[in-house]
Amino acid sequence: MKLFDNHKKLFGVATLLFSILTLFVAILPSLSNQYYIKPLPDAKPLSPSATRGKAVFVANGCVACHSQQVRNVEMDKSWGSRASLAADYAGNVRTDFWRNTATLMGTARIGPDLTDVGNRQPSKEWNLVHLYNPRIVVPESIMPAYPWLFHLTESVTEHDVAVNIPAEYLKNSAKKVVATSDALDLVAYLQSLKQTPLPDGTALPNFLYERQEKSTTEQVQSSRVDGKALYIANCQACHQANGEGLAGAFPPLKGSSVVTGKNLELYVDIIMNGYDARPEYGAMAAIGTNLGWTEEEVTAVINYERSSWGNNAPATTTEEIKKILEFLKHKMESK
Template sequence: MSIFHDHRKLFALAGSLFLFLTYFVAIRPALVNQKNNSPLPGTEPLHGDVLAGKKIYIAEGCVACHTQQVRNVDMDKAFGSRPGIPADYAHIRRTSLWANTATLTGTERTGPDLTDVGNRQPSKDWNLMHLFNPRSVVAESIMPSYEWLFEIKKNPGKNDVIVNVPAQFLSGRKGKVIATKKALQLVAYLQSLKQAALPGDIKPQLFLYKRPEKKTTGAKGATAAEGKTLYEANCQSCHQPTGEGLAGAFPPLKGSPIVTGDNLELYVDIIMNGYDARPEFGVMAAVGTNMSFTENDVAAIINYERTSWGNNGKTVTPEEIKKLMDFVKIKAAAK
């Protein structure tokens, strides 16, 4: 055959065959997948500072240690309310014509998965402190610090975002830690990472290989022991294992008049809807609402905090908390 003696025909045939196979093996299945997996209701494409923050996330190599995929195994329950599905990534587009770093699912979990970190850790103050020096909020963290995303100024400007980093993490430097635009954009991206609810009657995949659950005693899981687990998962990163908080950033729960006092309505309101204690402390996010706490959850956390670190407050029942939660929801909706 003459084709084997004419390199131009040979390369043209090989190239045509390659393009033909590429279309049917890669391009066409991708287009079909894109058509069959439309974005979930309520989700939007990234834009503005959030999109810029994603590019910084990529540039800083965060994907090397963090995944964004909740697998259908029980151990991944800590990272999302359901296993991930293709529709979770439907809004994602390539970052540029030349760079296809679109989905950041990752391959290694040196650090925790970030699929739903916007709900798990929505605090802007915490995220900024964590970027400046992870050990300032998580003593055992092996994550590197990203101090180059911050500046230290003796006289901050009116519009500067001040990060209340404890003095022991400043290495003797004087002044206030200021978050640069890049730091704020990166945090905006992290706060945007929230797992969307499935529409209608669509049921998520089940988590497989379930581990045996520990039985609890007392009022439907409202014991201090159950509250300790909830505290460690949702509160400890800010208020610390000792309950002493961080000076200038997060208030102490040890000896707190709110924790040990009689104003239970305020206590429940703070857990469910957050609290703005500026300028003394950073803004607390609506942890209870974000994590869909039940009255049992809130009662368990209160009982743990009221009986730990030397606190000696009165314990509560889920029934008491249910009434207050209903009232707090009505009050929050009226604002």
Template sequence: MMDFFDNHNKLFGAAFLLFLVLTVFVALVPAVSNEKNNAPLPGFEPLNDDAAKGKALYVANGCVACHTQQVRNVDMDKMWGKRPGIAADYASNERTDLWRNTATLMGTERTGPDLTSIGTRLPGKEWNLIHLFNPRIVVKESIMPAYPWLFELKKEPSENDVVVIVPGKYTSQEGTWVAKKEALQLVAYLQSLKQTELPGGAMQDFLYKKEIKKELNTDTETKNVNAGPDGSALYATHCQACHQAHGEGLKGAFPALKGSEIVLNENPELMLNIIINGYDARQEFGIMPAVGKNAGLKPDEIAAIMNHERTSWENNAKKVTGEQVKKLMDVINQLPN
């Protein structure tokens, strides 16, 4: 027995053999089993060529170090996705190449927001490009680094160039900033990140739900406090990135909601239509995505957002109810596109 420990060939040979056995049973066998037992969801859409190249840029620029792509099965992760992540969400991912396995970018640290459904929450190309150029333009508190090398300064942009509106205080050079193909590819990847719906519209509840507060009424019986959806929180999740916390938007990029004629209009139909279907009617602003449709917002949630916008930042328009919104949604959905 002592001869075994004294013989380095036998000792290291046995250790290497043990390592191979453990690799097979701890890594390879489970991996093969997972591939066999999991498949992409029926509604899954594979990455197109630009998005695939954007994924490689996402890896190369270290985005995975600060952003996760995993909605955990806890109530606090509801803001990142409609449901907890499941194995099928990652079943379609393949190795980058023979030497690199960067297929699943779940991440380990959430220094920045989770990106599982960023393509639904913030699908607009304009916002994503401005955010990449300098995150502080749209999120003042952001600690994310800027990526100006993904853009080019031109005196005269061509017709095919994608112009990025950069406020004067964020650039000291004269000219117009345009997005390079790498920036557009990275944005294409971010826009592709959307949770696939479960078959048949099935829902999956989050664990550890917050308890609903209760209070005693005059008859000393208990009743649930139903204040409805939090318009401020919904606005922060779906609207604030563009229109800003102060509702003043970003000059030349995203319109202000403070004092907006559309927001203050006594008839809320146009405002509702914009939230549901998006807006592309002004050349001076970027295209607004269909927030309501993309996020699958319910009538009472949309009403909460509208009421927050109609009563904040010195706005004083009349509030709407979830029932009003539902009736208007039925009318809007019947209109021709």
């Protein structure tokens, strides 16, 4: 064929075919997606601080270890209440003229998925300590520390955000750790990562590969919930393995009047719905509600905390906790 003997015609035809394929395979489908796929009605745009924090997230390569997508498989339930939808990412825009949209969906989960981390861990104090050195709050963590997001100072001004770091993690314990604007913006971005609820009346899509229901014999054998395991998995990161918390950030459970006292309603309310009324400590997430804890799980955690680290409070029963949970549910619904 003469076409193959004329390099100008050959490259011209190849360029034309490539352009047509690009138009129909990439450009037109993208424009169609932008037209038809819109953000969910209650989706909130990023604040200026969170937008800057997203750039810090990108610059530090956080997406290499943390994904932002809840797949529609049963094992992903711990990362969100539903599988991610295209609408969850429809609000993303180009980073700037030269750089494309940063969806940060990721592919690896060396660290936890961050789709709903704003609900799982809303505490600014915890996030700042975790960024400075993850081993302070999670001893087993393999996440690198980010000390360059902070600076040391002799004195703290009213405009500074001081971070309470244990002395053993500081080379110079006489100095105070202060968060930089990059650290605060990054935390603002992490706190903004919350799954948007679907509109009222919209059925949640089912997760695939659901776990099989256990037989009656298996249910009886596994009816004893391990309160210590629940504490380690969900509470220890803040309140620490020794129950002493972290001064200025997370309250101690060792010797706590809430833990060892008689006001079980307050105790259960804090576990289920979180707490944010103590200026000296960070906000606690609604751990029990977010994880869908049952009366058995709440009872197990309470009894573990009431009998550990020198605490010697009477054990509670599942029946007592069930009544309190029903009362709190009715209380929340009547608001």
